[in-house]
Amino acid sequence: MKILVVDDHALIREGLRQVLRGLEDDVEVLEAGSCARAFELARQAPELDLVLLDYHLPDMNGLEALDVFARQHPALPIIVLSGSVNPRVMQLVMQKGAAAFLTKSGMSDELLSVTRLVLAGGVHMPALPQILNDEIALEVPAPLLTPRQEEVLQLLLDGYTNKEVGRMLYLSEETVKNHVSSILRSFGVTTRTQAVLAANRHGYAGSGRPQLSPDDSA
Structure with missing residues (x-):
C-alpha cells in the first residue's frame, strides 16, 4: 500500500x-x-x-x-x-x-x-x-430512480463494491455497472464519490450494515 x-x-x-x-x-x-x-x-x-x-x-x-x-x-x-x-x-x-x-x-x-x-x-x-x-438540498430536485437503482445506490452508500452488490442482489457485475452508470447520469455526476455525496444531499443515507468479510467478497 x-x-x-x-x-x-x-x-x-x-x-x-x-x-x-x-x-x-x-x-x-x-x-x-x-x-x-x-x-x-x-x-x-x-x-x-x-x-x-x-x-x-x-x-x-x-x-x-x-x-x-x-x-x-x-x-x-x-x-x-x-x-x-x-x-x-x-x-x-x-x-x-x-x-x-x-x-x-x-x-x-x-x-x-x-x-x-x-x-x-x-x-x-x-x-x-x-x-x-x-440549502444544498434545495439547489436541485432529487432524481427519479427505479426501485432496483435505489437498491444499488443503497449498497453503494454502504461502501460495497460492484462485485459485492451483484452478489447481494443476484445480478451480474455488468448489470450492476449499468445501474451505477444510470445512477451517475441521474445525479449529473461522473464518479461514485460524487454520486454518494449527491445522494446524501437528497436524504439518502447508508444503512450501517456490516461489510462483507474478505472471504464473502472474493
Missing part, C-alpha cells in the same frame, strides 16, 4: 506517517511539502492508493489541488485535512470529489477508520449544519 501525505509542516507529515503505519505493516508513505511536489510524486508513482491533502498549502489551496488531481489521476481517492472547520469549505471540498474531509484536531482512531473506509471505496461525508444541508 502506498499513500501520499501532502502538508507544508514536516512535523505534521511525520505524525501522519506514524498514524498511517497502523493500517498495515507494509504501508509506504510518501511526503510532499507543496502541491507542486505532490503532483510530481503522483506522476512518478501511478500505483498510489490514497492521498492525504492539507487544504491550506503555500502554492495552492485544496480546491485547486483537487481539480488538478481529478484531471491527472481521476481514480485516486483523496482525503482533505484542515486545521479549521468551515462548513462551506467542507461542502465545496466534497463537491470537488474528495472522498473525505477531516479536521486535524480529530483523533488518530478516526483518521485510521476513515482511511480504511476510503481505501475500501467508501466516502466519509462530514456532518454539516442542518441549515446548510437544507
Whole structure:
C-alpha cells in the first residue's frame, strides 16, 4: 500500500506517517511539502492508493489541488485535512470529489477508520449544519430512480463494491455497472464519490450494515 501525505509542516507529515503505519505493516508513505511536489510524486508513482491533502498549502489551496488531481489521476481517492472547520469549505471540498474531509484536531482512531473506509471505496461525508444541508438540498430536485437503482445506490452508500452488490442482489457485475452508470447520469455526476455525496444531499443515507468479510467478497 502506498499513500501520499501532502502538508507544508514536516512535523505534521511525520505524525501522519506514524498514524498511517497502523493500517498495515507494509504501508509506504510518501511526503510532499507543496502541491507542486505532490503532483510530481503522483506522476512518478501511478500505483498510489490514497492521498492525504492539507487544504491550506503555500502554492495552492485544496480546491485547486483537487481539480488538478481529478484531471491527472481521476481514480485516486483523496482525503482533505484542515486545521479549521468551515462548513462551506467542507461542502465545496466534497463537491470537488474528495472522498473525505477531516479536521486535524480529530483523533488518530478516526483518521485510521476513515482511511480504511476510503481505501475500501467508501466516502466519509462530514456532518454539516442542518441549515446548510437544507440549502444544498434545495439547489436541485432529487432524481427519479427505479426501485432496483435505489437498491444499488443503497449498497453503494454502504461502501460495497460492484462485485459485492451483484452478489447481494443476484445480478451480474455488468448489470450492476449499468445501474451505477444510470445512477451517475441521474445525479449529473461522473464518479461514485460524487454520486454518494449527491445522494446524501437528497436524504439518502447508508444503512450501517456490516461489510462483507474478505472471504464473502472474493
